[in-house]
Amino acid sequence: MKLYNTMSRSKEEFVPIKENTVMMYNCGPTVYNYFHIGNARNFIIFDTLRRYLKYRGYQVKFVQNFTDIDDKMINRANEEGITIKELADKFIAEYFEDADKLGVMHADVHPKATENIGPIIKLVKTLQSKGYAYDIDGDVYFDTIAYKDYGKLTKHNAEELESGARVDLDERKKNPADFALWKAKKPGEPFWKSPWGEGRPGWHIECSAMAMQYLGETIDIHSGGMDLQFPHHENEIAQSEAATGKPFANYWLHNGFINVDNRKMSKSLGNFFTVKDIIRKYDYEVLRFFILSAHYRSPINFSDALLESTKSGLDRLYECLLNLNHIVVYSEVSDSLEEEKAIIETIRETEISFVKHMDDDLNTADGISDLFNLVKQINLSDIKSKETAKLALAQFRKLGDVLGILHKEIQVEIPSEIEKIAKERDDARKNKDFKRSDELRDLLNEKGYLVEDSKEGYKIKIKL
C-alpha cells in the first residue's frame, strides 16, 4: 500500500522493516481532561490504519502513550486539589471508556511517562555523553546546533528559528531552538532523582524513550496530529537519531484537524467539543463514520448538520443489513439462485475495489463509497436466497470491521410476543381496522421494533 510520508512530502510504497510485521507508535493524549473530537480523529484514523494493516495480513505492534506528567497535568491537579496520579487515573479510565465505544482498539502497550523515567534518564545521559545535550542548574537542554539534521521533517533551521520570535527566550540556552530534555524541580512539583538533581522529564523525550523501549530504535510508522510535526516530532527525531545514529521512524504520518466554522478547533479559541459533548445527541458510531468519511489528511469541518447527514448515510447502510437479515431469517430459498450470480460477483468485486482504495493512502472516503455502491446494487437485485444474503452480510461485516463500523447486532431472534403483535396488527389491517393496527404499530415501536408493509407482506425490524 501507499502511505503519505511527511518526511518526503509524498506518497511512498509502504515496506516494513521486518516482513509481515509493522511497528507503530501513535502520540497519545495528555490525560488531564476528557478527550475532544480532534483527539478522537487521531485515535480513529490510526486505529483504522492498524485494522487495515491487520486485514492485509501484517502483524501489527501498536504502542500509544499516555502523557501523565507535564505542566498541564500539574496545573490541573492543583486546581482540582488532587494528586497527579489521581488525575491521570481518572482520565485514563475515561479515555478507555470513550475509545472503546468509538471502536478504537486498545494498543498492545499504553506506556506512561511516569513509569518510564529510567529509560528517559538513560536516553538523556546518552545524548549528553555524545555532546548533543548540556545541563544548566539542573535543567538539561538538547543542543539543536550540534545536531546538524535538526529541522529535517518540517524544513526548519535551528539558527533561523529565532526570527520567528515566538520561541521561548531563555538566556541560558545556547540557541533559542534548544528544548528541555529534563527540567529541574520547582517547588510543589513532582520529581524524580536524576544525575542532574531532582526533576522531571521534558515533553518530547518521553515519546522517544518509550518508542525505543517498546518497539526498537527504528520503527515503521510514527503518527500524530498535524500540529505535532513541529516542534514535537521534529524534536523526537533530533533526540532519537542523535542518540542512536539510526532513523527513528521510516514513515511519519499526520492527520488533519477538525475545524469548527472553518477555524481550527482549539483550546485557546474555546470552540472545542469533547466526545462526551457529542454523544449526548449522536451515537459514537456516527462520530466514527463522520471522521472516516473524509480523507485523513484533509481538514474537516464539524457541525450538527454534518453529523445529521452522516447519521442518515449510516442508517442507509444499516437498513440494507436489516433487509439482508430479513432474507436470511425468513426466506424459504436456501441456496443461491442462478440469477443471483451477478450480485454475487458484485459482492466479491466490492472487496477488490475497497482494497484498491484503502491501499491508496488509506482512502476511507472511497472505501465507504464502495459500501454504498454495494447497497445500491443489492437494493436493485432482489436477492431471494439465504446463502446470497449471508454472503452480502458477511462482506459488509468484514469491510465494516476494517473501518470499525457496522458492529451493531442485527441478527436478533424476534420474540414470539412481538411476532404475535405484528400478526395481530396485520389482521387488523386486513379487516380495515386501521385505528387498532396503528395502535399496535405504536406498541411495537415502544418495544423497539418497526414494522413495514411491503408487497411480500409485513416485515419486522429491530430498531437500531
Add this chain to the structure above:
RNA sequence: GGCGCCAUCGCCAAGUGGUAAGGCAAAGGUCUGCAAAAUCUUUACUCCCCGGUUCAAAUCCGGGUGGCGCCUCCA
C-alpha cells in the same frame, strides 16, 4: 518573515493526464389505508479566475484571487 495545505453540484466529499465516484438534501415515481418507513429515477458538457504545455487537464506548469494551518500548550 520561514514552512505548508486547500478551492469540485444547495451541503459534505472522492478523483492528480484520458473525458466528473459516493453520501445528505431536493424533485418526481413505486409501494401503502395512511406512511412517519422502504425503494427507484433525476439532479455538475463542468471542477475559483487568467494564461501555458499536451492529441487530451479538475488533474501538469506560470500568474492571480480567496480560505486555512504550523512556527506558542493544543490531535
